[in-house]
Amino acid sequence: MRLRALLETDALGLRLLGGDDELDRTVRGVMTTDLRDPSRYLSGGELVLTGLAWRRSADDSEPFVRILASAGVVGLAAGEAELGDIPDDLVVACERHRLPLFAVNEDVAFATITEHVVRQVSGERAGDLAAVVDRHRRLMTSGPAGGGPEVVLDLLGSDLDLRAWVLSPTGRRIAGAGEPLPPGAGAVLAAEHLAATRTGRRGPHRATVRGTTYSLFPIRNTGRSAAPASRDVRETVLSDWLLAVEADASDWPAARLDLLQGVTQLIAVERDRRDAARTVRRRLAQEVLELVQTGAPPAEIAARLRVAAPVLLPGLGTAPHWQVVVARVDWDARGGSPVEAGPAAQSLLEEILVDPADPGSETADRIAVAHTGTEAVALVPLPAAGPAGASPDDAGHDGAGHGEAGLGEEGRAGEPEPGQDGAGLHADALLAAVRETLSAGLADDGRLTLGVSAAVHSAEGLRGALEEARHARRVAAARPGRVCAAGHHELASHVLLLPFVPDDVRRAFTARLLDPLRDYDRRHRAELIETLEAFLDCDGSWTRCATRLHLHVNTLRYRVGRIEQLTGRDLSRLEDKLDFFLALRMS
Missing domain, CATH: 3.40.1390.20 (HprK N-terminal domain-like)
Incomplete structure (x- = not known):
């Protein structure tokens, strides 16, 4: 000016x-x-x-x-x-x-003059920078990427003093200039963005984290898989990226808002580029999945795996072990056409399997996810061997690796080497960091369920791993909550059976055993239910149970006797202990 x-x-x-x-x-x-x-x-x-x-x-x-x-x-x-x-x-x-x-x-006031000058000057700079953004977008569209979105994010910082980050739907940092976001801020911003998107409000959305205000700009998927604007927002809400800017854009001039929209369009080009790079891995996963589902001979599946291994594990000369992860997104029925959940589940599962602390593409390059009409299936390679005695806690959550402990040599699900039980991917760990964020996008009409198989290293074991992961996902689907997961180890436990007990049977069984105790507790505050839980947790040990409850053993014996009297059961019998245990789990 x-x-x-x-x-x-x-x-x-x-x-x-x-x-x-x-x-x-x-x-x-x-x-x-x-x-x-x-x-x-x-x-x-x-x-x-x-x-x-x-x-x-x-x-x-x-x-x-x-x-x-x-x-x-x-x-x-x-x-x-x-x-x-x-x-x-x-x-x-x-x-x-x-x-x-x-x-x-x-x-x-001098502040009035300062605010006017800054607004006018930054608007002009925004116009100049918009031309740079447009040139960069054309370069990325027509040829090799000219440095990716980081270049433009750097310009936003140097020319307009705007700090900005590109985040995934789970809050993982994909790109950014300068200092990273405070720990946990990305997940909070992603949750705010998903919740605002579900309401249908136009961006940018405003969010405040620890006293700092951010403006959230949606980055729409513009590639071949992009949903038309007329389609249900639920088809893309769990897969779109967002641009988080450390500023309040509510009073920005039109020129600056247009600039940021141009930045989101540029980043969408990068998103399309990354999606195109996943085409080969997705196709390999789809081919293996089709062979396994159609009962192809193990030799044919093994041949396909030998082709896939160098692509998914570049630089490793040994055949990896594999795990299968199955995910499904379900939406409550609405008027109009049903939501096609398969592609959304595919995109979301690819995101979940990437290490949230790794903004690069190395671990993403080792993820192959196929999808059917309703579910996504990931074929996840694990290194063939790891240090002796390694455990998932030693390895941590590291994307496609997710722990590099050695696995069983027989190729059967659930058979790791001695001392290394539970190596590889773990269902609860996969969703722990993203459960709250994704729940915001699922709102009150969507669910994400996920099942994880044990590791196998042969074509003979892969079909069993797929069925195992699907069974585990069904266990997760029978649980309450918007985001649920289950692992292969739960298929050999009472946990597998309890979710499938009909509700009326469940209510009748628990009422017959526990209602007399609850009524007595209400009238006398005797804490019989608490005593029963502690007694079973202590495997019927009088001394350990009395110590846990801070009671004299004689007081404990009196309470247990009262439980037996009210219910007509005998807690010295295994059958009655088991009935009480299941009733408490189902209540």
């Missing part, structure tokens, strides 16, 4: 005192100061605002103005609140150095 535009804005209360032939100077910034020598804080192009506190005598004006002129300041605006009329010595000094001088009415 030019100085002349400031003078023509009545709301700023500026009055020109000298330098009318210099009003076409370009203003590139604004600074308020009362230092006698502010040169260290000047870079040129500023309009300087001053309250004249630096002036003690008429001799101070000349050196002050000389410093401003030497620094390349384009104009000086002096407030009238302190001294009333602007001193003549300051007017003369400004005329000598050809520095335009304005008087600021005492009713106008």
Whole structure:
């Protein structure tokens, strides 16, 4: 903007005192100061605002103005609140150095002028930067990526002082310039974005995390798999990226909003590029899945796996072990056409299997997810061997690896090497970090269920692993909650049976055993239910149970006797202990 535009804005209360032939100077910034020598804080192009506190005598004006002129300041605006009329010595000094001088009415705050200049200047910078963004987008569309979205995020920081990050639907950082987001902030922002998107509100959405305000811009999937605008928002809500900007965009001018929309379009190009890179891995997974489901001979499946292994585990010369993960997204029925959940589940499962701490693509390059009409199936490679005695806790959650412990040599699900039970992917660990975030996107009408098989290393074991993962997912589906998972180890437990007991049978069974105890507790506050739970947890040990409940053994014996009297059961019998155990689990 030019100085002349400031003078023509009545709301700023500026009055020109000298330098009318210099009003076409370009203003590139604004600074308020009362230092006698502010040169260290000047870079040129500023309009300087001053309250004249630096002036003690008429001799101070000349050196002050000389410093401003030497620094390349384009104009000086002096407030009238302190001294009333602007001193003549300051007017003369400004005329000598050809520095335009304005008087600021005492009713106008410097903050008002500063805000106006910053808004106008940043708007012009936004226009310049928008051209850069557009050129970068064309380069990314027509040829090799010119540095990816990080280049434009860097420009946002350097030119507009905007810190920004690209986040996945789970809050994982995909790209960003400068410092990372505070721990946990990405997941909170993603949850806010998913919840706002489900309401149908247009972006950007505003969110505050730990006192910091962010504006969230959706990054729409523009590739071949993108859903038409008329389709149900639930088809893409769990797969779209977002741009989080550390600022409140509610009062931004149109030029800056248009710029950020251009940035999201550029990042969408990068999203399309990454999706295209996954095509080979998805196709390999689809081919293996079709062979397994159609009962193809193990030799044919093994041949396909030998083709897939170098693609999914580049640089590893040994055949990996494999695990199968099955995920399904279900939506409550609405009017209109049903939601096609298979692609959404595929995209979401690919995201879940990526290490949330790794913004790069290395672990993503080892994930192959196919989908049928309703479910997604991931073929996850694990290194063939790991350090002796390693455990999932040692390896941590590291994307496609998710623990590099050695696995069983027979190729059968659920058969790891001795001392390494439970190696590989774990159902609960996969969803622990994303459960709350995804629940916001699923809202009150969607569910995500996930099942994980044990590891296998042969074609003979892969079909069993697929069935195992599907059974585990059905166990997860029978549980309450929007986001649920189950692992292969739960298929050899009572946990497998309890979810499938009909509700009326469940209620009748628990009522017959536990209602007499609950009624007695309500009347006498005897804590019989708590005593029963502790007694069973302690395997019927009187001493350990009494210690846990801080009771004398005789008091414990009295309570157990009362339980047996009220229910007609005998807690020394295994059958009765088992009935009480199941009733407590189903209640």
